[in-house]
Amino acid sequence: MTVVVLTPGDTGFARDLRAALLDLDVDPVLAEPRTTDRRELRDAFARAKGGAVVHVCGDAAATVPAPLGETGPEEWDRRGERPLREALATFQAAHDHFAAAGGGRLVLVTSTAGISGAASVVPFVAAAEGVRAMAKSAARQWGERSITVNAVLVPLALLAPGAAGVTSFLTPPALGAPATLHDVAAAVRWFTGADSTGITGATVVADGGAVMAP
Amino acid sequence: MTTAVTTDDLAGRVVVVTGASRGVGRGIVRHLARRGVKLAVSARSRDGLDDVAAELTGLGAPHVAHTVDAADRDATFALVGAAVDTFGTLDGVVANAQTSPDPVGIEHITEADLDLTMAAGAKGTLWLMQAAFPHLHARGQGRVVTLGSNAALEGVATYGAYSAAKEAIRALTRTAATEWGRYGITVNCVCPVSVRHHTPGLEDPDALARFERSFSRQPIPHDGDLEHDIAPVVAFLLSDASAFVTGQTLMADGGRIMLR
Numbered sequence: 001m002t003v004v005v006l007t008p009g010d011t012g013f014a015r016d017l018r019a020a021l022l023d024l025d026v027d028p029v030l031a032e033p034r035t036t037d038r039r040e041l042r043d044a045f046a047r048a049k050g051g052a053v054v055h056v057c058g059d060a061a062a063t064v065p066a067p068l069g070e071t072g073p074e075e076w077d078r079r080g081e082r083p084l085r086e087a088l089a090t091f092q093a094a095h096d097h098f099a100a101a102g103g104g105r106l107v108l109v110t111s112t113a114g115i116s117g118a119a120s121v122v123p124f125v126a127a128a129e130g131v132r133a134m135a136k137s138a139a140r141q142w143g144e145r146s147i148t149v150n151a152v153l154v155p156l157a158l159l160a161p162g163a164a165g166v167t168s169f170l171t172p173p174a175l176g177a178p179a180t181l182h183d184v185a186a187a188v189r190w191f192t193g194a195d196s197t198g199i200t201g202a203t204v205v206a207d208g209g210a211v212m213a214p
Numbered sequence: 215m216t217t218a219v220t221t222d223d224l225a226g227r228v229v230v231v232t233g234a235s236r237g238v239g240r241g242i243v244r245h246l247a248r249r250g251v252k253l254a255v256s257a258r259s260r261d262g263l264d265d266v267a268a269e270l271t272g273l274g275a276p277h278v279a280h281t282v283d284a285a286d287r288d289a290t291f292a293l294v295g296a297a298v299d300t301f302g303t304l305d306g307v308v309a310n311a312q313t314s315p316d317p318v319g320i321e322h323i324t325e326a327d328l329d330l331t332m333a334a335g336a337k338g339t340l341w342l343m344q345a346a347f348p349h350l351h352a353r354g355q356g357r358v359v360t361l362g363s364n365a366a367l368e369g370v371a372t373y374g375a376y377s378a379a380k381e382a383i384r385a386l387t388r389t390a391a392t393e394w395g396r397y398g399i400t401v402n403c404v405c406p407v408s409v410r411h412h413t414p415g416l417e418d419p420d421a422l423a424r425f426e427r428s429f430s431r432q433p434i435p436h437d438g439d440l441e442h443d444i445a446p447v448v449a450f451l452l453s454d455a456s457a458f459v460t461g462q463t464l465m466a467d468g469g470r471i472m473l474r
Contacts, residue, residue, distance in 0.1 A: 139433050140472075143433025144435050175460055176395060183458035186457065189455065195447075195449065198434060198439070198468060200468065201469035202464055202469075203472075209460035209461040212460075213474075
């Protein structure tokens, strides 16, 4: 079974996702603390002998609602650029580790709010789509080194329950019930396993069919 | 809370696969058979069907095999009925059958060309969805997997009729997903890139070199292997691991097109 490292490991969502993955017989290592230090992350991945790294972009702190007109540089940096820098450090560190190991699986988990847009959480929404673009670019660059990079998008309510209201305009999920951590974990697990080695740069939306475009 | 699931949960499932005798369909059937799926397979030609049936027998896979033109609604309903009669239930369907005319420029596409590609592709997909629906609805769960094409998404020249059918299939996929989600039925599409199996003339070194160069644009720079690269993506969408994924298109193309 592939060793999965979950980063950043100091959020409630990361802990909940780890619990859900444990139910699927995956025992992920939580990479703590949150950092943008590439070397520190690379060493953590190497210590864990991780074959897959799952990076989560988005948490309660990044999704505190605020009107766009009142979003200043400090807030933009904290809720928009910092998540991007964290993702960049994780991606680069994962690349360093995977390149030395002969390949690996990088999985991004973030919110569908990046696709749909969402009022009041503009810096985070920009980060969510920005990091997904980064994931696709990484997929294009690292595929020939047997490093795959894919994304799983989840409802904002799972990443940051307090911000769920800002996506209330979305069509209700076709499957009716709200997404659970187990639904997300199952998709994440698939991207860390052997059955998805031929797929990279892909996005799976695990939201029950609320966002289907295009 | 959802029960814990694995991606290796297909053993014993009952799945219908159309267009199973060659190409992508053959790879899907072979992969599912090795994972213990009970199969109902169809093909247009008797010879092709006999060949795949013999392979399934060799693999020890429980199966029924029917000659079916996917454009034939009654025959498609009979295929699904045979699966249920034989195995007692239905878990999912893979609408793979597709007939294509020779590639020509848009200005040369005839009505017959368009009818040919839409009949097996878009209509065949719709008939299979309709045939499966009562059984999946009655169970309160089910999986429908359709096949699109990266050629359609890229607008590859001379594939106009084929591409029209394939994008119609993706539209049907999203609509069915929206309508049937409430019944626990997921509907998703896979767009594969696997060229070698249907590209003639690759014994010519120049043609082979052009073929290999075409994959240099992909992050994973090789043609999709039917059984090991394409079929596992279909299997994922048939499994419990994708229980909350519906209305989506997954590209099994080595990263060639990053659709969204």
